[in-house]
Amino acid sequence: MSFIKKRPYLLFLLPGFLIYSLFVVYPIVAAGSISFFRWNGIGPKTFIGFDNYVELFTSTELMSQFWNAMLNSLRIFALTVLVVIPVQIIAAYLIHNQVKGYKYFRVAVFSPQFISTPVIVFIFTLLLDSNVGVFNKVLEMVGLGEYVRPWLGLPQYGIYIVWLMISWSGFGVGMIFFLGAMKMISKESLEAGYLDGAGFWKRLFVIILPQMKVTILNMVLITYIVSMTIFDFSFILGGVSGGVDHNVDVMALMFYRIAFGESNNPLGGNISENAMGLGSTVACVLFVLIFVISMFQVWLTYRRREEA
């Protein structure tokens, strides 16, 4: 008793430590260990060393799925970093400067965050569908009828539509984060720029952006993690297979497909005899991909701090 009395923090740590260890840390460690076994979760479990990894990286079928999903995830990442983040920063800057109607913009832009993914996918179906789609109707009305397409049925557009949906729904959060970072910048440095005669946009590039480097880097990292783990949009739009020829497949969906089988029902139907083993292997590869980049980011941030 006196051991605890002297260390009151132990009691405060204990409940959180237990829950967190059991449901966050243990599963990752366990996935690492399961990836060395041949196992379907119910039957016999055979140790096979690195065979799952060898299989993943040498099987033509698995590799083609892997690269396809990887490429799609990277497309989402690249487009978000190159298009969405700059626009978010500009939008945040406008709202920060209180352009006309900024209060209304803040609310309108953040709203889609509260719409759940199935509804978002449904909204885009209503817009882009070949029969009931609004977009085609608009094209016809403005005389661009020749560009009418069954947008959701064309495999080459699939992943970009997924990206559009993600961008529309996630735009507000990033913008609000950037807005928060802008509010932290000291008034003095802004006023100094003002007196130097720096124009509206020059102040953004010369004074504000350099002071937001850490926030921007963090957002890039978050975008990377999200694009590696995003699942809902592709799953709802394209099902377990990720659309025709896996056209909207992403890394997390490929993981789900291998782990839980092609049937829509987890652990039901045609599950492969090595679902647990191979599924865990994909999870571990994904985890390493995220971990390496995160560590690189931490290193970058710390190096910057030491320089400053």
Added chain:
Amino acid sequence: MNGVSEKKKSATFASLLLWIYSCFTVFVLGYLVYNSLRQKGDLLSNTFGLPKSLGFGTYLKMFTEQKFHHYFLNSAFILVATLVLIVLLASMVAYALGRYKFKFKNAVQMYFLLGLMFPASLGVLPLFLLMKDLSLLNSYASVILVMSAGISMPVLLLTDFFAKMPGEIYESAILDGASEWKTFYRIMFPLASPVVFSICIVMSVQIWNQFFMPLIFLQDDQHKTVPLIVMKYTSNLMLSMDKALTASVIATVPILILFMIFSEKILDGVASGGVKG
């Protein structure tokens, strides 16, 4: 004065972007609501024509036949239970890390931060087996436990808060004879409520819209959450276009209205949570 007019000019053009974005959002929501008042046949065969009739018929059906409120309650229960657990667990851990000094404190802190790099979805296979062993599949507890274990971000934010609190508050409470626990929940925890509020906002959105975990752990219709049940309707539009529309509106509009009422507070909360996270 020169600066003001120059700001106006360059900002107006860029504002166009915000106009387009928000008009699109308003249009989409209006379109959903409008169509949810129409009948199925009318919707599918006469999409862009004038509606034959408008009415709340489908809404009535959603609550009588489809028991939509049942899924709403499921989601609400999971949300509240998860929030309570997250706040409780995270503030206790953060208090220990922020208030006390002890050996290996840095290591413990790092340990709790690992979760920021471990997307929970990657550990879902062992979690699934674990829940099966605990016979928690198809129970609210499975989803609640998994989601409330994700305390890394709240711990980070709250540790910072407790560490910055002046030591005198704590010492005078102890001198007054309050126990460690009482000091925490009577004095320190209430002081943290602005941080707790912003955590609750960010987490609520994530929990309410969570799709992956309920999909894995809640497979019987009884326990399904709102996003899953909406997907049931949207996955076959020929059959249930009207229900898909109505379900989408019911799942979306009340929450958006709540957001608009409290938007000022919510947006400030999100912004202050984001700078650190």
